Amino acid sequence: QVVLTESGGGSVQAGGSLRLACASSHLLYNPDCMGWFRQVSGEEREAVAVISKDGTTDSADSRKGRLTNSKDKPKNILYLQMNNLSPEDSAIYYCEEAGRTPCTVQARNKYGMDVWGKGTLVNVSA
Numbered sequence: 001q002v003v004l005t006e007s008g009g010g011s012v013q014a015g016g017s018l019r020l021a022c023a024s025s026h027l028l029y030n031p032d033c034m035g036w037f038r039q040v041s042g043e044e045r046e047a048v049a050v051i052s053k054d055g056t057t058d059s060a061d062s063r064k065g066r067l068t069n070s071k072d073k074p075k076n077i078l079y080l081q082m083n084n085l086s087p088e089d090s091a092i093y094y095c096e097e098a099g100r101t102p103c104t105v106q107a108r109n110k111y112g113m114d115v116w117g118k119g120t121l122v123n124v125s126a
Contacts, residue, residue, distance in 0.1 A: 002026045002115050004095045009120030014086050020120060022078040022095030029076070033103035033113070036069065036080045038091035038122075045094065049080060052103035060105050085124045092119040 003025040012018055020036065035050030049059040049069035057069050068081040078095055096113035 002029065002097070004097065004115060004117035006093065006095045006117045006120040009093060009122045011123040011125065012085055014124055014126050016085050016124070017081070017083045018085065018122060020080040020082070020093055020095075020122075022080075022117060024076045024078075024097070027076045030073065031097040032099050032101050033108065034071065034078050034095070034097040035103075035105075035108060035113070036078070037094045037096055037108075037113075037116070038089075039094065039119075040091045047105040047108045048093070050103050050105055050108055051078070052101070056103065058104045082122075085122075087124045087126050090122055090124045092121050094119045
């Protein structure tokens with residue numbers, strides 16, 4: 001089974017930036033959908049940004065313009081560049097993938113994903 005490993009989380013001040021990375025153990029596997037989810041304690045996990053097999057991206061409306069989701073296909077590493085962070089961005093961020101479509105934030109929030117990592121903590125202070 002594929003193993004996803006996130007990295008890049010940490011503590012930053014508001015206005016700062018972080019780049020999260022997700023490495024997949026299956027270098028030759030290009031899933032139908034891969035993306036980032038966030039979860040705050042006591043709340044449901046929600047999709048932040050996803051990327052399809054052909055590279056089409058989709059982001060949650062509340063974060064468009066500040067988040068860039070990209071993928072290094074040869075290395076099968078997923079990135080999430082987060083800029084102008086605010087305390088509301090604080091959460092555990094999970095890398096997830098699915099062998100299903102459609103690959104949109106709305107669809108993945110509704111139908112979920114198949115595999116996810118252990119998460120990386122992002123803490124933004126005011």
